Amino acid sequence: MKRILTSVLFSGVVTAACFGQDNSGSQRLENFSSFFTGEKKWLVLPVKNGAPKKNLELWVNGELTRWFDMEVADEKPDWFAYLDISDWKGQKMELRVDALSTASQAFTTIRQSDVDTNAAPLYKEKLRGQFHFSPKRGWTNDPNGMVYYNGEYHLFFQHNPYGRGWGNMHWGHAVSTDLLHWKEVGEALYPDKLGPMFSGSAVVDEKNTSGLGESGKPAMVMFFTGAKAWAQGLAWSNDGRTFHKLDRAVVTRINKDNRDPKVIWHEPSKKWVMVVWVERDHGQNSMQILTSPNLKDWTEASVVYGGKGDDRYLFECPEFFELPVDGNPAEKKWVLTAANSQYAIGTFDGTKFTPEVERLNGQLGRDFYASQTFNNEPKGRRIEIGWWRTHTDKDDMTFNQSQSIPMELKLERKAEGLRLTRTPVKELESLRVKTYPFSKQKLKEGGANPLSKIDIELAEIRVEFEPGTAKEVKFDVRGVPVVYNVSKQELTIDGVTSPAPLQNGKQRITIYADRTGLEVFASDGILFMPINKNIPAENRSLSLTASGGAANVSKLDVYELKSIWD
Ligand code: FRU
Secondary structure (H helix, E strand, O other): OOOEEEEEEEOOEEEEEEEOOOOOOOOOEEEEEEEEEEOOOEEEEEEOOOOOEEEEEEEEOOEEEEEEEEEEOOOOOOEEEEEEOHHHEOOEEEEEEEEEEOOOOHHHHOEEEOOOOOOOOOOOOOOOOOOOOOOOOEEEEEEEEEEEEOOEEEEEEEEEOOOOOOOOOEEEEEEEOOOOOOEEOOOOEOOEOOEOEEEEEEEEOOOOOOOOOEOOEOOEEEEEEEOOOOEEEEEEEOOOOOOEEEEEEEEOOOOOOEEEEEEEEEOOOOEEEEEEEEEEHHHEEEEEEEEEOOOOOOEEEEEEEEEEOOOOOOOOOOEEEEEEEOOEEEEEEEEEEOOOOOEEEEEEOOOOEEEEEEEEOOOOOOOEEEEEEOEOOOOOOOEEEEEEOOOOOOOOOOEEOEEOOOEEEEEEEEOOEEEEEEEEOHHHHHHEEEEEEEOOEEEOEOOOOOOOOOOOOOEEEEEEEEOOOOOEEEEEEOOEEEEEEOOOOEEEEOOEEEEOOOEOOEEEEEEEEEOOEEEEEEHHHOEEEEEEOOOOOOOOOEEEEEEOOOEEEEEEEEEEEOOOOO
16 A cells, blocks of 8 residues: 655644555655645755755645755754745645655654754854855855846855755855855755756846846846756846846757856947857867847857867856956957866957967866856956865765855966966955064075964965075975975975976965865966865964075065954
8 A cells, every 4th residue: 555644834843644554564765745834934954964865846836846856864964954935935835755765754854944053053164164155055166157236246156055965056145245254145046947057157237238127227147057958048136136037048059068158248349248168069169159239139159169078178167358468458368268277368359259379277276166257346356266176075064165265367478478367365364363474584404494383273374485595495384285396396285286487586475274275376376276175173383494405585474364254
């Protein structure tokens, strides 16, 4: 006889009822269903990291409204996922879970709630980056839709709200007024008939070309990939908090894989430009450029070809922007880049990008990917944030992965040629709580460690030196060696080695140290080396030494930083 389980959620309390007989006595898998009326803000769902994934569906007034998979906790949950049901107060809902063990206790813990009550103190967890954005709960990868709108920086992000692994892609949403202190404000985009919400971008439609603005106020317009239709969709917001979607894709599938639309305004042609990654035949990466007068109707304009197969030049997550050379507005160049940060510099006439130099390396660290820059930045800066893959899916953490610190991008003429440089944004200085200044000094082989008295967790270190006769200049940052090899002009960090050319005979290195690793800048911003590594909180020592000779340190400053979550 088929056993049917059902339960009812009343006033935030679950009463589970069981109909039918289970004569076998063994635990079997059954579909489970629960009917309830929406009363509170959230439906609170029990997650057990690593448990088998189950499909969940939320039906509202008989319509399938939310669907996702989740590692459902049959017994004691590791943490709770929060599904926003506040739009449907007083309405009839049904939660269905497939193939749940008949012995599962899951439905005894599912409840409605107006308060967010996760057991662990959020943001203070052992592996939580203290000055990097990571979601309260669940997985993140790419930053999406980065835009300044209505007095706030908006950081959307690929988000699985229901698990620590990749999946169920939503656009999570966080806002900040200083690029550092982020407040998560709920999911912006949920999977729909186009599929899961893959990466994309956002613009502010100042001239209301789309007609989506309201009462004289421009709309924020977002472009995402629907990862079932493999088409580009459009969503918009008039308040930066609530989101609407166009009922159709604005760019349908072009060829094979197509994703990650980056949209910008091109002033000279007075048109919108979209760059979207398209996989051509035989694994050929390409960037399709399209133009539009109104953000809704798009025309294919030209194609830029990248690498093939494993050659990831111009693969996924395009970025496209114009920058002045050495700050000179009379000389501007365009930069086209993609997920692995390799980039081209060239010219753009509104329909066609012509590269002048290609395949330059934008970063040479470990596990930095899919970076994006803010559209509409109020000070006109080009500010980048990238997905920094961290090793945070450990213990009972409720979240996984993080975003990098924000960096300002510039185009600068160096001895090596025209280069994109990265500098940590000025705003980061506001996190300094204690300064340790040092005077000019010679670092000698076997000499004392000038940093021996420092005892801090979150650190910013800035040094300028001439290598002199030293063969190596070496930092030990809370147990992670950062070694500059003078003859090779290379930097080695935790097994990763990258070129770090001296700039006019000097080397300037900036290091940010958080719980999840180091972000290192060298050669005046030509080299960016993010190195992910969980650093134990108790390791709080720093050292700076030279070997093989003596180096001249002309500047050395260390700062203790505070958490952005305080
Ligand atoms: C890059 C990426 C994108 C895609 C997204 C899905 O990390 O693969 O191309 O849109 O992640 O989460």
